[in-house]
Amino acid sequence: MSMTKRPKRNYASEIVNLEEMIPQDHFLRVIEKYFDWNFIYEEVEKQYSIFGRPSIDPVVLFKIHILKFLFHEDSLRRVYENLQYNNLYRWFIGYNLNEKTPDHSTYSQNYKRKFSKLEKDILQTVFDKVIDLLIEHNCLDTTAVYIDSTNTKAYANKKKNHKEIVKIEAKKYQKELETEIAIKGLYEDGLSEEEFIEEVREIIKCNEEVNTEEAIGEKEIIVSDTDPDAGMLYKSDKEKMFGYNTSVICENNNYVLTVDTNSSNTHDSVAFYDSFEHLGKTIKPEEIKYFVGDAAYLTNHICKTIIEAGMIPALPYSRLGYRKGYFKKHEFIYDEYNDIYICPNEKDLIPSLKINKDGYKIYKSDPKDCSSCPLKEQCTKSKQKQILRHVWEEYKEMAKDYRLQQDVKEIYRQRPAHIERVFADGKMKYGLSKTYFRGKERVHRELTLLYACMNLKKFALHHYA
Numbered sequence: 463m464s465m466t467k468r469p470k471r472n473y474a475s476e477i478v479n480l481e482e483m484i485p486q487d488h489f490l491r492v493i494e495k496y497f498d499w500n501f502i503y504e505e506v507e508k509q510y511s512i513f514g515r516p517s518i519d520p521v522v523l524f525k526i527h528i529l530k531f532l533f534h535e536d537s538l539r540r541v542y543e544n545l546q547y548n549n550l551y552r553w554f555i556g557y558n559l560n561e562k563t564p565d566h567s568t569y570s571q572n573y574k575r576k577f578s579k580l581e582k583d584i585l586q587t588v589f590d591k592v593i594d595l596l597i598e599h600n601c602l603d604t605t606a607v608y609i610d611s612t613n614t615k616a617y618a619n620k621k622k623n624h625k626e627i628v629k630i631e632a633k634k635y636q637k638e639l640e641t642e643i644a645i646k647g648l649y650e651d652g653l654s655e656e657e658f659i660e661e662v663r664e665i666i667k668c669n670e671e672v673n674t675e676e677a678i679g680e681k682e683i684i685v686s687d688t689d690p691d692a693g694m695l696y697k698s699d700k701e702k703m704f705g706y707n708t709s710v711i712c713e714n715n716n717y718v719l720t721v722d723t724n725s726s727n728t729h730d731s732v733a734f735y736d737s738f739e740h741l742g743k744t745i746k747p748e749e750i751k752y753f754v755g756d757a758a759y760l761t762n763h764i765c766k767t768i769i770e771a772g773m774i775p776a777l778p779y780s781r782l783g784y785r786k787g788y789f790k791k792h793e794f795i796y797d798e799y800n801d802i803y804i805c806p807n808e809k810d811l812i813p814s815l816k817i818n819k820d821g822y823k824i825y826k827s828d829p830k831d832c833s834s835c836p837l838k839e840q841c842t843k844s845k846q847k848q849i850l851r852h853v854w855e856e857y858k859e860m861a862k863d864y865r866l867q868q869d870v871k872e873i874y875r876q877r878p879a880h881i882e883r884v885f886a887d888g889k890m891k892y893g894l895s896k897t898y899f900r901g902k903e904r905v906h907r908e909l910t911l912l913y914a915c916m917n918l919k920k921f922a923l924h925h926y927a
Contacts, residue, residue: 604745627682718916721906
């Protein structure tokens with residue numbers, strides 16, 4: 463075979479059809495075919511005047527933004543620069559080869575002046591429309607859903623910070639807990655059935671009038687000077703950073719169903735409630751059989767919430783609070799009829815009369831029984847053994863019983879292949895590991911669009927490309 467040496471560049475005019483240059487099996491063609499962009503016109507129509515010079519097509523602006531995540535571009539500015547010579551990008555937004563592309567500041571100015579004034583955030587609407595597309599084409603398998611959170615590094619210098627005293631907000635279920643505590647207390651009063659029902663009604667009425675959003679205390683936190691909404695995350699004793707925590711729920715095909723963003727110092731059990739509420743607006747609870755999470759979600763009220771929604775909690779065993787070499791709580795038998803605990807030495811732990819403000823009742827042993835007990839060294843160092851039982855403890859015990867079932871074990875083993883894979887793809891392919899925006903609202907909008915693009919690209923590649 464002889465060597466070929468190409469001549470020097472000598473370009474001449476050619477007739478080129480941009481449509482023919484794009485491969486027929488490219489995933490962008492699938493997105494164009496199945497995803498209807500016309501809803502954007504309906505959403506933003508009121509923000510435009512019927513007079514004046516023509517604006518840039520709003521669909522074009524959103525398509526450019528979506529290209530940033532579909533092709534993992536560093537920034538929107540880089541996407542706008544690539545539009546000048548990337549024929550695939552031009553085809554996707556509907557521009558000809560010789561047509562002048564928009565300036566990089568166009569999108570940000572339009573969002574600031576128009577799109578941010580909408581009743582519902584337009585990027586959240588894009589995410590919801592992608593979910594509607596997945597439902598329409600039967601792409602979702604919600605037999606089991608998986609919840610977890612991941613951290614995104616904030617655009618903030620960790621060395622520029624200060625300390626602040628902030629208020630501790632009441633738990634989202636505080637009103638429900640106080641009602642439960644009050645009703646449990648009625649059982650000790652020896653009321654008749656009519657009196658009991660009347661007291662319950664009065665308790666519920668009073669609690670409905672109480673404002674549970676009031677602060678219940680104060681705490682000191684580290685606040686960033688450049689992005690006050692970000693939270694300090696301690697990855698290890700030496701490594702720390704400001705970041706955001708994104709709580710996500712996905713299903714068996716790894717499509718993301720909900721996205722909620724908080725500061726990185728927000729615990730997963732706190733972020734759970736917004737995610738669960740948003741899930742109920744997207745998927746009917748009766749369509750979900752298993753709800754899978756890690757040990758962070760193994761709390762009494764979360765177990766209660768999942769079970770009362772008709773789902774089976776698939777949660778792991780937690781060793782939190784247990785000391786090595788001592789009896790565990792489940793080794794003490796709870797007698798529900800007599801409301802007592804029986805220790806391994808077959809002695810009774812008697813409950814206190816009142817339930818504390820956190821919803822716990824204290825069960826105590828007789829000090830005389832403990833002093834002569836041969837198992838005391840495996841039980842307690844105190845004069846008597848104490849066990850706490852929450853008013854919703856039975857739901858946690860139900861979750862632990864479910865954990866032993868073979869089908870729940872199999873579902874939980876699949877968890878890393880679903881929710882962990884979503885986070886891995888997001889960080890490696892879509893830029894989830896860090897953000898270049900500041901403020902919780904702005905970061906949440908970007909992450910919502912990121913997950914929408916993940917769903918859209920997966921739909922195109924796995925089902926129709």
